[in-house]
Amino acid sequence: MTVLERPALTVELPVVLRLAKAADLDKLEWYGQFTHFRALFHRTFREQQQGRRLMLVADCNDFPIGQLFVQLSTGDYSSHRGQKRAYFYSLRVMEMFRGNGIGTSLLDRAETIVANAGYRWTTIAAAKDNPAARKLYERHGYHVFNEDPGNWSFRDHEGKTQYVHEPCWILEKQLHLR
Numbered sequence: 639m640t641v642l643e644r645p646a647l648t649v650e651l652p653v654v655l656r657l658a659k660a661a662d663l664d665k666l667e668w669y670g671q672f673t674h675f676r677a678l679f680h681r682t683f684r685e686q687q688q689g690r691r692l693m694l695v696a697d698c699n700d701f702p703i704g705q706l707f708v709q710l711s712t713g714d715y716s717s718h719r720g721q722k723r724a725y726f727y728s729l730r731v732m733e734m735f736r737g738n739g740i741g742t743s744l745l746d747r748a749e750t751i752v753a754n755a756g757y758r759w760t761t762i763a764a765a766k767d768n769p770a771a772r773k774l775y776e777r778h779g780y781h782v783f784n785e786d787p788g789n790w791s792f793r794d795h796e797g798k799t800q801y802v803h804e805p806c807w808i809l810e811k812q813l814h815l816r
């Protein structure tokens with residue numbers, strides 16, 4: 639490591655986990671990286687206000703550098719009838735903040751919130767071409783119980799329908815009151 643490559647300073651930043659607020663919606667586009675999800679963010683936020691979804695964000699200096707969304711209905715995977723199941727999705731952390739435990743903390747916090755709301759199972763999908771994500775979830779207590787062709791579509795910021803094909807593993811975890 640040369641003198642120039644040595645860190646000039648080390649920055650410690652507080653990261654707070656909280657539910658998204660209206661002012662986060664533009665910021666969740668991450669300066670253009672996720673502009674195509676604009677309508678989806680707005681709809682998810684409306685559904686959070688209606689108590690049907692949660693938008694958990696990792697806030698650093700009032701900017702959402704990480705996110706995990708939760709669908710609170712029981713969903714399609716009802717292998718444990720009578721026990722409420724929450725579906726976790728859209729877990730992502732800005733690239734430069736990865737590897738610092740933020741993704742794991744988002745998972746932990748979301749599990750605590752839904753467990754305290756009476757949910758006994760959580761489900762999450764890992765794209766088959768993303769083995770690192772699957773490994774992260776398995777280390778966190780999830781196990782694969784299904785797979786899905788991962789065909790879905792969304793309306794982008796220009797009103798065009800975009801089709802996604804992302805075959806994935808479906809993992810689940812049983813929750814216990816914390």
Ligand SMILES: CC(C)(COP(=O)(O)OP(=O)(O)OC[C@H]1O[C@@H](n2cnc3c(N)ncnc32)[C@H](O)[C@@H]1OP(=O)(O)O)[C@@H](O)C(=O)NCCC(=O)NCCS
Pocket residue numbers: 728729730731732735736737738739740741742743763764765768770771772774
């Ligand atoms: C997956 C992700 C949210 C993890 O966030 P994070 O803050 O880096 O997570 P943590 O620091 O708590 O844990 C890091 C672990 O995640 C794993 N990981 C999973 N997917 C990863 C990815 N795409 N890039 C980097 N690390 C990833 C790493 O291997 C690491 O494991 P290790 O500790 O054994 O090296 C983040 O990497 C990310 O946003 N990836 C892109 C989006 C994505 O793949 N989301 C999952 C949807 S299926």
